[in-house]
Amino acid sequence: MFVAAQMTDDRPPQPGAPPPDLGDFGDRLRRAQGQNEPVGPQETGAGGVNAKGMGAAFRIATELIAALVVGAGLGLLLDRWLGTRPILLLVFLALGMASGILSAFREAKRMGAASE
Amino acid sequence: MEEAGHAEHSPLAQFEIHRLIPLEFFGIDASFTNAALFMLISVALITWFLMAATRGQNLVPGRLQAMAEASYGLIAGAVRDNVGTEGKQYFPFVFSLFMFILFANFIGLIPHTFTVTSHIIVTFALAMFIFIAVTIIGLWRHKLHFFSLFLPHGVPIFLAPLLVPIEIIGYLTRPISLSVRLAANMLAGHTMLEVFAGFVVALGIFGFAPFLFVIAIYGLEVIVAFLQAYVFAVLTCLYLSDAINLHKH
Known part of the structure; x- marks a missing residue:
């Protein structure tokens, strides 16, 4: 966007003769854009499957599971290091669940803010 | 795909890695594999696409130039919206990442x-690179103040022993969720395509039903391919934003 906008605005005229109908290009562009319905970006795919919704669901699901896995892994590592098996595993499993829910919640909140 | 009908052909065979040029450095297997080949093809295609698209630099863009400008604008917008003006300097990285994926x-x-x-x-290698880079950027910009990321604003201090480990786990989860999301999406979609393509052959005349389904899934997969690349880029932006702006979720 930083450059793309400038590219179309500030470019000096081409050395060759510019197309004669370029003067009303802005008007024609606006008219053409007005004709199109404002469609959301790729809401539904083939077969009416909502790809965006599936992506959102998948995002939250991985968030939950990954946090749980990381929590369990950290717990196991610390247990092995400190020799406190299985106390820290249980503690970090719970923390992992909490972390997963927290990030899933944040993700959902961000999606809600983005769709408004 | 036409091989899917054979009973011995697994739908997972498409993910196998073959050595094309066996290489070994000091006992480390560094063979040139089909994975390496397709990474090279991706990079070559991206280079060709962007070079060809920007060669003309017309005031009114042609198809190729419009595609390049659209992808540029998409990522530039994502960086600006999620990181702010300070994110500009990381735009080339995010854009390269997006295009490669x-x-x-x-x-x-x-x-x-x-x-x-x-x-x-x-x-995972991509995600780990982002994770380490973001951590270094955060530490470099904010020094030790960076660790205040693990204590959300306005939290009573007696809750800190509970919340700080939760936030740290959340931080360590990032490379895993980032990499698993992309790989699992691709793996699941391609396996599903191949399984249903196998049904087409196996069912003979009734194969048209799974065939229609394969077409529908393929359409979905095209969207997923784009969406997952975009999600990867946007999440990279969000992590960068955390490192640059600290507490502005």
Whole structure:
């Protein structure tokens, strides 16, 4: 966007003769854009499957599971290091669940803010 | 895909890695594999695409130039919206990342090709690079103040022993969720395509039903290929934003 906008605005005229109908290009562009319905970006795919919704669901699901896995892994590592098996595993499993829910919640909140 | 009918052909065979040019350095297997080949193809295609698209630099863009400008605008917008003006300097990184994943995903959709991004080691390497880079950027910009990221604003201090480990786990989860999301999406989609393509052959005349389904899934996969590349880029932006702006979720 930083450059793309400038590219179309500030470019000096081409050395060759510019197309004669370029003067009303802005008007024609606006008219053409007005004709199109404002469609959301790729809401539904083939077969009416909502790809965006599936992506959102998948995002939250991985968030939950990954946090749980990381929590369990950290717990196991610390247990092995400190020799406190299985106390820290249980503690970090719970923390992992909490972390997963927290990030899933944040993700959902961000999606809600983005769709408004 | 036409091989899917054979009983011995597994739908997972498409993910196998073959050595094309065996190489070994000091006992480390560094062979040139089909994965490496398709990564090279992705990079070559991206280079060709962007060079060809920007060669003309017309005031009114042609098809190729419009595609390049659209992808540029998409990522530039994502960086600006999620990181702010300070994120500008990281735009080349995010854009390269997005284009690489996008092209790898799209190339993988062509039958008989190899999907680089379906391998978790590839996506994990990308995610780990982002994770380490973001941590270094955060530490470099904010010094030790960076660790205040793990204590949300306005939290009573007696809750800190509970919340700080939760936030740290959340931080360590990032490379895993980032890489698993992309690889699992690609793996699942391609396996599903191949399984249903196998049904088409196995069912003979009734194969048209799964065939229609394959077409529908393929359409979905095209969207997923784009969406996952975009999600990867946007999440990279969000992590960068955390490192640059600290508490502005």
